[in-house]
Amino acid sequence: MHYPEPISKLIDAFTRLPGVGPKTAGRLAFHVLRMKEEDVLDFAKALVNVKRNLHYCSVCCNITDIDPCRICQDKSRDASVICVVQEPKDLVAMERTREFDGYYHVLHGAISPMEGIGPDQIHIAELLKRLGDEQVKEMILATNPNIEGEATAMYLSRLVKGFGLKVTRIAHGLPVGGDLEYADEVTLTKALEGRREI
Incomplete structure (x- = not known):
């Protein structure tokens, strides 16, 4: 069975987002369908505003x-x-x-x-x-x-x-609260290289 065209187009639009597969896109599309109309309009306005009103900083590119x-x-x-x-x-x-x-x-x-x-x-x-x-x-x-x-x-x-x-590089290594036994070799190597005197 095929969905009506508006819902199919919405599912297709959601699948273009990173990390969103067809099943998740379907769930999102049907969630939008259940939303109040004013909430959907606010959501659409937020998308348009991001596209129209944001740009890169001329200094730092943020x-x-x-x-x-x-x-x-x-x-x-x-x-x-x-x-x-x-x-x-x-x-x-x-x-x-x-x-x-x-x-x-x-x-x-x-x-x-x-x-x-x-x-x-x-x-x-x-x-x-x-x-x-x-x-x-x-x-x-x-x-x-x-x-x-x-x-x-x-x-x-x-x-x-x-x-x-x-020129400096931020330190890499073990996260606070991490266990040595779960760290990979590269992380442990970086942690040893970045050690400092206490």
């Missing part, structure tokens, strides 16, 4: 509704440090710690030859412009601890060798 973004406008932050992250959600995670008071740069991806993503497909050129500023003394590489994140961090560290910057 997503924002104002330009420059609120973080880049904050003059109380430390202008000598730029933390490089892969995605806007990584910036949000860093901000939640309340430990970093410098500025950010969002790459919107990582170098991944397998997926056809090279340095030109992420926001490296914008980063290099910012690093030419004499105020910047340190670049913290906070890319993900996977193959793509490591490759991107290595590429960036080599690229800025002549800038006279201190």
Whole structure:
């Protein structure tokens, strides 16, 4: 049996979202069908507003509704440090710690030859412009601890060798509350390499 066209189109639309398969898309579509009309309209407005009202910050490339973004406008932050992250959600995670008071740069991806993503497909050129500023003394590489994140961090560290910057990488290793017996070899190796005196 086939669904009526409106529900089929909605299911198809949901399957285009990452991580949403046909069964989940069907559940979501039928949930929308059961929602109050005003809730559906609010949901649709939220989708349209995200598309129409958000853009990249002209300074750090984070997503924002104002330009420059609120973080880049904050003059109380430390202008000598730029933390490089892969995605806007990584910036949000860093901000939640309340430990970093410098500025950010969002790459919107990582170098991944397998997926056809090279340095030109992420926001490296914008980063290099910012690093030419004499105020910047340190670049913290906070890319993900996977193959793509490591490759991107290595590429960036080599690229800025002549800038006279201190280049650091966030530590990797065991999560707080984790057990050694469940950690893989790479995580344990990184934890040993990142050890410090107490």
